[in-house]
Amino acid sequence: MAGQSDTMVDLAAAYVLEPVAAADWLVVAPVVWCIMTGAVLVTLRKRTAVQPLIAIPALGVLVLMTLALLWHVIAGGTVTMTMGRWLPPFGISFTVDLMGALFAATAAIVALAAGIYGRTDVDDSGRRYGFYPFLMLIMAGILGAFMTGDVFNLYVWFEVLLISSFGLLVLGSERAQLDGGVKYAFLNLIATTLFLVATGYLYGLFGTLNMADIAIKAAELRGTAPLMTLVTLFLLAFAMKAAAFPVNFWLPASYHTPRLVVSALFAGLLTKVGVYALLRILVMLFPLEREALSLVIAIAAALTMVLGVVGALAQNDIRRALGFLVISGIGVMLAGLALGSPAGLAGSIFYAAHSMVVMTALYFAAGLGARLGGGFELTGAGGLSTRHGLIAAMTLVLFLSVAGLPPFSGLWPKVMLVKASLDVGAWWLAGSILVTGLLTTICVGRIWVLAYWRPAPEGREDTVPLNPPLIGATVALAGLVAVTVAAGLWPDPVMSLAQQAARGLLDPSAYVQSVFPAEAPQ
Amino acid sequence: MEPLFALLVGALFTVAFYLFLSKHVIRVLMGAAILGNAVNLLIFTAGRVTREVPPVIGGGNDVLVQGAANPLPQALILTAIVISFSFFAFLLVLGFRAFQKLDTDRSDEMRVAEPVREASPPLGY
Numbered sequence: 001m002a003g004q005s006d007t008m009v010d011l012a013a014a015y016v017l018e019p020v021a022a023a024d025w026l027v028v029a030p031v032v033w034c035i036m037t038g039a040v041l042v043t044l045r046k047r048t049a050v051q052p053l054i055a056i057p058a059l060g061v062l063v064l065m066t067l068a069l070l071w072h073v074i075a076g077g078t079v080t081m082t083m084g085r086w087l088p089p090f091g092i093s094f095t096v097d098l099m100g101a102l103f104a105a106t107a108a109i110v111a112l113a114a115g116i117y118g119r120t121d122v123d124d125s126g127r128r129y130g131f132y133p134f135l136m137l138i139m140a141g142i143l144g145a146f147m148t149g150d151v152f153n154l155y156v157w158f159e160v161l162l163i164s165s166f167g168l169l170v171l172g173s174e175r176a177q178l179d180g181g182v183k184y185a186f187l188n189l190i191a192t193t194l195f196l197v198a199t200g201y202l203y204g205l206f207g208t209l210n211m212a213d214i215a216i217k218a219a220e221l222r223g224t225a226p227l228m229t230l231v232t233l234f235l236l237a238f239a240m241k242a243a244a245f246p247v248n249f250w251l252p253a254s255y256h257t258p259r260l261v262v263s264a265l266f267a268g269l270l271t272k273v274g275v276y277a278l279l280r281i282l283v284m285l286f287p288l289e290r291e292a293l294s295l296v297i298a299i300a301a302a303l304t305m306v307l308g309v310v311g312a313l314a315q316n317d318i319r320r321a322l323g324f325l326v327i328s329g330i331g332v333m334l335a336g337l338a339l340g341s342p343a344g345l346a347g348s349i350f351y352a353a354h355s356m357v358v359m360t361a362l363y364f365a366a367g368l369g370a371r372l373g374g375g376f377e378l379t380g381a382g383g384l385s386t387r388h389g390l391i392a393a394m395t396l397v398l399f400l401s402v403a404g405l406p407p408f409s410g411l412w413p414k415v416m417l418v419k420a421s422l423d424v425g426a427w428w429l430a431g432s433i434l435v436t437g438l439l440t441t442i443c444v445g446r447i448w449v450l451a452y453w454r455p456a457p458e459g460r461e462d463t464v465p466l467n468p469p470l471i472g473a474t475v476a477l478a479g480l481v482a483v484t485v486a487a488g489l490w491p492d493p494v495m496s497l498a499q500q501a502a503r504g505l506l507d508p509s510a511y512v513q514s515v516f517p518a519e520a521p522q
Numbered sequence: 523m524e525p526l527f528a529l530l531v532g533a534l535f536t537v538a539f540y541l542f543l544s545k546h547v548i549r550v551l552m553g554a555a556i557l558g559n560a561v562n563l564l565i566f567t568a569g570r571v572t573r574e575v576p577p578v579i580g581g582g583n584d585v586l587v588q589g590a591a592n593p594l595p596q597a598l599i600l601t602a603i604v605i606s607f608s609f610f611a612f613l614l615v616l617g618f619r620a621f622q623k624l625d626t627d628r629s630d631e632m633r634v635a636e637p638v639r640e641a642s643p644p645l646g647y
Binding site for chain 2: 257379
């Protein structure tokens with residue numbers, strides 16, 4: 001076979017020889033699809049009316065692809081595809097396990113809603129500056145990060161989503177956007193550079209960047225290599241991306257400045273990529289080091305969730321209050337990471353999926369409320385519940401869901417996390433989750449009472465009716481509300497998926513076997 | 523070679539983080555440029571430094587000769603250089619636009635997004 005070369009080479013030692021199964025192409029299809037559609041949309045830069053007509057169906061296809069991938073992973077277990085047919089660890093692998101597939105499907109649903117909402121929210125100039133191409137490219141970055149099985153490749157996807165997020169953030173070049181953009185851009189650049197530093201050390205220690213390969217080799221190197229230093233660097237870098245206290249100050253500085261749909265997308269997806277990376281690297285690759293750091297993570301988690309919601313209580317602008325609630329939610333997810341038990345991790349994964357949907361929907365609701373009732377300021381707001389009962393009701397559902405009240409999707413992950421904390425005797429962690437829930441209820445309750453329930457102030461009664469362009473935005477909001485209600489009333493499917501995903505993280509033998517089929521499971 | 527490079531990397535990081543502590547955006551930008559180079563040198567050193575044998579597979583061979591340089595860190599650095607350069611270009615424009623629109627390059631005077639005296643939320647119904 002190897003033929004003409006002087007020395008005979010066995011190709012099977014270097015290449016994946018058997019063709020890839022058709023269903024396995026689903027592993028790369030979502031990323032390829034996003035980049036291709038993004039490229040097409042760039043060529044249609046000036047045809048602003050056509051862009052949403054291409055982007056929204058394309059995002060619909062993306063949802064179908066990621067749901068098919070999720071189904072494929074549920075049915076057949078972790079799937080791996082290695083680029084360029086080089087055998088892992090030499091080729092870059094895309095490995096999708098249950099956690100990656102679940103997050104990818106949720107992210108695609110959120111992106112579809114953002115595409116529909118963007119049709120109302122982003123005007124012609126915003127579209128000419130490239131809202132829809134950036135939306136497709138940021139999705140490529142996010143999905144790539146959820147699916148890749150290679151640490152350096154994870155860094156590259158972080159950069160793809162980061163540069164797209166810069167473009168989205170300064171869409172319009174308003175003064176507040178440039179102000180927020182400076183802080184967002186520099187602090188995120190430092191965070192990703194720290195990630196790259198840690199990746200460089202990782203390569204120096206392991207000689208490999210493939211996650212499955214690292215998971216195998218970590219046990220051998222544990223005695224000799226300075227893994228604690230490495231993991232601490234990863235923790236700092238990803239905590240900064242996830243906006244955990246005390247490295248969270250870029251988020252409230254910038255998240256309220258861009259177009260509303262951009263804020264919604266960022267709040268839903270970007271910080272969760274940081275949480276995903278923390279779960280992947282700290283839990284799957286370096287479990288013993290995570291165990292040693294668990295007290296640090298737990299303290300950061302408790303402070304993040306409580307200080308986040310305290311920040312939200314002090315805000316007069318609804319968008320800024322929501323930005324602080326995003327931070328508070330990150331704290332709840334980190335609690336599961338600190339616990340490290342199957343139940344705690346399952347709670348984190350469930351909460352992350354819940355938070356993607358609910359935080360995006362909350363921004364949508366705030367945007368619709370501002371368009372119908374006039375502004376994001378709580379001072380002088382009011383009267384929305386009598387004029388727009390449906391939107392006020394959906395907003396109330398979302399407020400209850402973010403506070404973790406039954407019967408919506410926020411309740412179950414918090415129950416799982418509180419129980420997991422009490423199981424290991426971390427009463428203070430459970431207590432801070434509960435106190436956060438109470439403070440969140442007060443915060444969102446006050447927003448609802450002031451902006452929706454109380455009568456409109458004098459002279460502000462005449463507001464916009466629900467005109468046709470806003471109906472698309474309402475549909476996007478209603479779709480996400482339906483997801484949170486459904487996940488709240490029938491939590492079993494998501495809960496069992498999250499539990500399986502957590503087990504897959506704690507025992508990566510299925511992940512390793514998917515990348516290296518020849519290696520016998522230990 | 524490695525200890526020398528390690529010291530150099532440390533020095534570059536020190537300079538970069540010292541510049542990051544400045545309130546002037548232009549100094550932070552210079553810090554970002556230096557940080558990018560520091561990381562590239564770090565990856566290069568982490569891949570072990572060898573001399574004079576380029577990582578090229580000659581005719582008739584299937585593998586690299588013994589003692590050749592490690593090509594993977596070079597590929598990683600190439601990626602990282604492209605990314606850090608494009609980020610630097612974006613940040614340069616962003617900093618300049620912010621200076622034009624906000625009339626300041628001091629980060630503590632950039633208070634448009636977060637005004638100094640913000641209204642408190644209403645205390646009563």
